[in-house]
Amino acid sequence: MSTDAQEPELQPEEGRPSPLSRRTFIAATGTATGVAVAAGVTGSGTRPVSATEDVASELADGTTSRVSFLLNGRRQSLVVDNRASLLDLLRERLDLTGTKKGCDAGACGACTVHVDGRRVNACLTFAARLDGAQVTTIEGLTPDGDLHPLQRAFIEQDALQCGFCTPGQIMSGVACIREGHTGSPEEIREWMSGNICRCGCYVKIVRAVAQTATGGR
Amino acid sequence: MTPQPAPQPARQPQATVGTPRSRVDGRLKVTGQARFAADHGPADGIDGIVHAVLVDATIGRGRITGIDTRAALAAPDVLTVIHHGNAPRLPYRDNSFPDSIHPPGERLRAFQDDHVRFFGQPVAVVVATTLEAARHAARLVEATYDAEPPQLDLVTAPAHEPDVYTRGDAAAALASAPVQLEMTYRMGRNHHNAMEPHAIVARWDGDRLTVWEKTQWVADPRNELAAVFGIAQAAVRCYSRFVGGAFGNSGRTWVHSVAAALAARELRRPVKLVLSRRQLYFGIGFRPAYEYGVRLGSERDGRLTAVVHDVRGETSRYERHSDDLALGRMLYDTPHFRQDVRLVPLDVNTPTWMRGPGWSTTATALETSLDELAHELGIDPIELRIRNEPADDPATGQPFSTRRLHECYTTGMREFGWHRRSSRPRAVREGDWLIGMGMAAGAYPAESAPAQAHARLGADGTVVVRSASSDMGPGTTTSMAQVAADALGLPMWSVQFQLGDSTMPPAPVHALAWTMASVGSAVQATCDRLRRKAVALAVGDDRSPLHGVPADEVVVRRGWLHARADPRRGETYQQLLARNGRTHLEAVGGYEPPEEIRYSMYAYSAIFAEVAVDARLGIVRVRRMLGVFDAGRIVNPKLADSQAHGGMIGGLGQALLEHTVTDPRDGRILNANLADYLVPTNADAADIRAIYIEGVDNEAAPIGVKGLGEVVQVGVAPAIANAVFNATGRRVRDLPITPEALLMPR
């Protein structure tokens, strides 16, 4: 029986590339206790769980994988359908719906999250590959629930309308600032072009990113 | 709906309306906590959701000869496959205007027959316990077809009888005009491509259906699903608090929503169905393609004498979608005008409204043709427009309520630096780039529709106002709170506006730029009524400091009801309610447009664009754009700016990038994804600015607005096209303008 455990991680793993971190994962799962949230689910979808469900047999045909990774600072240990993207795992199984599906093909950026500190498209990331990774979503951008300065800047500049692309814009913008690609409006525009905003808030998005990068108004 | 008397002009001070305010749901949106249709689930008490995925037809027209579902049903976790062969016959009651905005015709039905009407039409829905399983099983459904060649050619296909508008004798006037021009413009099909895909969660509780649906009008899924399933409208409840952009694509309820509700009913489980980005190109309407013939006749001084428009626009074979192509009738003082609009039925899904519907299409033809005339005559394009500025509406003879288009021109000329434009094309060069400026005008009807609202003042002095409107991005939730706050004399933070629930007081479809005029006026009327109720309670209460003050002499500021003449004599809403033992006060109110329209009412735009065109490589980049708008009162300049930017960037896409490409052999859409259907990126939007001409329009709406959301895209595409001509000397009459059209000889 698998357990989907969620508990605070006291010592987050530091910036190792995820696929190489398997050994740390094995060590970590030994300590994983806590509340089972959705045991026995193999896809991204929610399915009622029966105590007799034989997850081991699902594992035996090899189309599911056991993964353990840090999600917003908390360890997640679960069994996933190999086909499940990180995006669908977040949205359909872990109820973290802040990360959005705009195209499911890496062409819009609405699903941008940070994996091991880098911005990536969650739609093109198989969840099964995340063993040992650190994943940060919009829900975990700040640890204490305060707004990140870029979030404040988005509100202040009104760098959003419908708000659907906004979580992805912000995750991308935070990384863009961290990467140092904020030297000029032109540079920001180019390095924020992986996030489509159909409401057309680009001018204000650039202002919000620039304002946050310089740490002032 | 009971007609409500037009509200009194507000005597309340305007404290928040007109000021730049951050959107009240900004925090929810920047933290990912705003829940869009597909985000609903256990956190909303919807447990045991299963996932539905549509199977799409792979022919352009014909009949389904067989559907083999064995492999799909044998796949793990699959619950059912529903198709025309096993779907129950659904009542499909009529559901026409005003209960829906369906165009005339027979709407597409979910799995009710074996007809394939267009490529990508849903032919089955697969439901499984996981999304992965459902998606996979959908690929395992094997449908076979008897295919017929589809009719897909807008230019050669037989058209319906034309819709003709005529005044004067355009043919004769054209023949005798000293200057005559004839052009044909072609506009590609556009898809809205809102970032949020269409999505629905449907749950039945007995005979009652609840849907969390992406919609611009919560009444529409309610009415349509009630009609389809043969149940009372009151048995359907639709929630849609956040809408991830729509631009017109969610005004009507598309067939996938019926499929989801049907699956939920058959399975007795909540079903979530989210269209893939690809399916959005097939299963959702679009801005139709047009061929727009224009003939102009003018005097040598540029005064128009005759305009003839011959238009062909696409619709489906089963419904007649027609855009409102009326801009040409009213924008210029044209004594002789004729317009023939032919709808061409094709084997496509039915088109629908898309931002600036019709008006932005006509603007492309009309405003490019004006630019051509200006060039022909050697007259500045703005001067030409001013010479043709009408005194009254040339179509109706009515006076304009307000028309500040001339001010739009002069402001735009000054702010944009129009004097730096060379009237000679291809005259300005910077390295490899040819630089050009262009402009175009636009208009959009300032309409309104009946709306109602409910307001409730609580004992804590906060107010909740509700109306079944929608907010797909403009900030309805914020701007309505501003209107309500001013009417009630409250700070904005103590007023909450709620929308997106079909059980709320009715509101019209959130479209046509009429939400502020309609719902805003209803909110104001309702809140005025609520304030007066409170004032009446106070002045009639002998324990109130306001006892005996004439009600008309009481105003409310920051929650303090006081005598106008003596601001210290008063009390708070809280004190008033507490003393009277009231838990709350409430009011219902509404807005009804006047029955008699005495004015011609429009919002106006003047768009200015500067482009750089690579002289050798043909690529076009928009360097800067300025939109000057006469939209009446601007309730929130901060949000208005965002809307204006969005409209102009949408127009940029229309002009240079966007074109849904179909295969003429079978109607397959070939760029049904965001990597190949190009919408503007951040890098495409350099310098974009909006200016609003001050002034209210109290004829257009009691709150003085004319609507902004549509007019901001009207005129953008032709302004860019005209700038391309000014830069290059090459007139491109097909949109989008792509490099191949501009590979000019050295």
Place this chain on the structure above:
Amino acid sequence: MFPFTYTRATSVHEAIEAGERGGRYIAGGTTLVDLMRETVERPSALVDIVGLPLSDVSATPRGGLRIGALARMADVAADPVVRQTYPAVAQALELSASAQLRNMATIGGNVMQRPRCAYFRDVSAPCNRREPGSGCSALEGYNRTHAILGTSEHCVATHPSDLAVVLTAFEATVHLVGPEGRRATPIGHFLLPPGDTPDQEQDLRPGELIVALEIPPLPRPLRSGYLKVRDRESYEFALTSVAVALHIRGGVIHTAKVAAGGVGTIPWKLPAVEQHLVGRRPSPDLWGQAAERAADGARPLVHNGFKTELLRRTVERQLRIVGGRS
């Protein structure tokens, strides 16, 4: 998406074994996951290789550049050695895709990208790449973005990579390892035009894995650069693109390396342009004359005829940008 097994290779050896058994390698996954979702790709076993130690980027002893196959595009683009020695590589990478995708995608995967063609991506359309013998829908269909060079009656899809254009211009070597051991092959031989076997896109044997891509030393001083022409300003595949490197000494071009993208079924080396340049003195006229040869052998289709002229102009422009006027 069809079900599949997933394993991680912990060594190159283990990967090759799994690959030999029919396992499909996955690195960044940005192409593969997308195409699996469209069911264009239906591997039954995925072998994750991204953890293998194949991501080093280093200068070779004689001044070339070796890029590990599993180095991420973003890391290579930012690498100081790359930026200093072969800036065209960094330019091509930074003009590719988006920042997010460049953080995921690897160099090896970039070169291995599948063709960008609407019919290829749509499993309900005939396509010889997916199903040899089913026919090419693009030949008579919509083919604005398709190739004018290296096409056959079986396929006209373009190779989508920007980086591979630079690698082709610079005559990079593809280092491979497989069950038979190591081998190296020029990129010009590694990427295959469709010919009569459009489903064979690379010279890749069962179980083989790209280890590295190596750009040979080019004579210095070297002027180089990558130019990409596209409809929108960012986040789009090329309509045309050109990589150029010129070694000019004593006022004469001694070495010229030129290849084009967006126009060929594989990145298209332009030897006729190179030959015209070598031994001549840079001048605007020379750029124009050389560029005239860029589209030799082009076979335009209904909607992509403009690429012939656009290619010539892109070459001319980039020769001027790189070579200057003197």
